[in-house]
Amino acid sequence: MKVAEWIGILAGIFTTIAAMPQIIKVWKSKKVDDVSWGMFCILILGVFLWTVYGIIKEDYPIIITNGISTILNSIMLALIIKYRK
Amino acid sequence: MKVAEWIGILAGIFTTIAAMPQIIKVWKSKKVDDVSWGMFCILILGVFLWTVYGIIKEDYPIIITNGISTILNSIMLALIIKYRK
Numbered sequence: 001m002k003v004a005e006w007i008g009i010l011a012g013i014f015t016t017i018a019a020m021p022q023i024i025k026v027w028k029s030k031k032v033d034d035v036s037w038g039m040f041c042i043l044i045l046g047v048f049l050w051t052v053y054g055i056i057k058e059d060y061p062i063i064i065t066n067g068i069s070t071i072l073n074s075i076m077l078a079l080i081i082k083y084r085k
Numbered sequence: 086m087k088v089a090e091w092i093g094i095l096a097g098i099f100t101t102i103a104a105m106p107q108i109i110k111v112w113k114s115k116k117v118d119d120v121s122w123g124m125f126c127i128l129i130l131g132v133f134l135w136t137v138y139g140i141i142k143e144d145y146p147i148i149i150t151n152g153i154s155t156i157l158n159s160i161m162l163a164l165i166i167k168y169r170k
Binding site: 016 | 089095102105106110111114117118120121123124127128130138
């Protein structure tokens with residue numbers, strides 16, 4: 001596999017799992033006052049559209065990375081709604 | 086332009102500007118206690134690698150969207166470092 005493919009895979013993994021530390025932090029602290037729900041709404045919309053784009057193009061790396069991102073960022077948005085005062 | 090291209094452009098715009106609401110919220114509140122710096126470190130690494138991927142592939146939409154994301158998420162990380170207690 002070429003260098004570009006390895007960089008693409010690494011990039012996809014990092015951008016996919018990026019929400020994890022924030023989910024874990026909120027899961028422990030139960031505090032979301034400083035976290036922007038707007039960011040996660042826009043992010044979910046974006047990665048969902050990337051998933052649709054991947055489905056149309058039948059591009060499995062794009063479908064998988066953005067599909068997982070849609071789920072993780074939706075979990076984060078649910079936590080914000082749950083713990084928001 | 087085909088539907089897929091429009092969806093890709095919209096997806097790119099949303100994922101690029103997603104950090105803006107969080108930057109504005111922190112800029113106003115000066116509070117970052119609940120925000121995960123880990124998320125932004127991983128996100129910056131990911132979108133930076135996507136930018137490198139785009140440069141190798143000479144894919145300008147990928148370079149532009151992820152280049153802007155790298156800048157915006159770096160600004161957010163700087164704000165976290167600045168306002169962290």
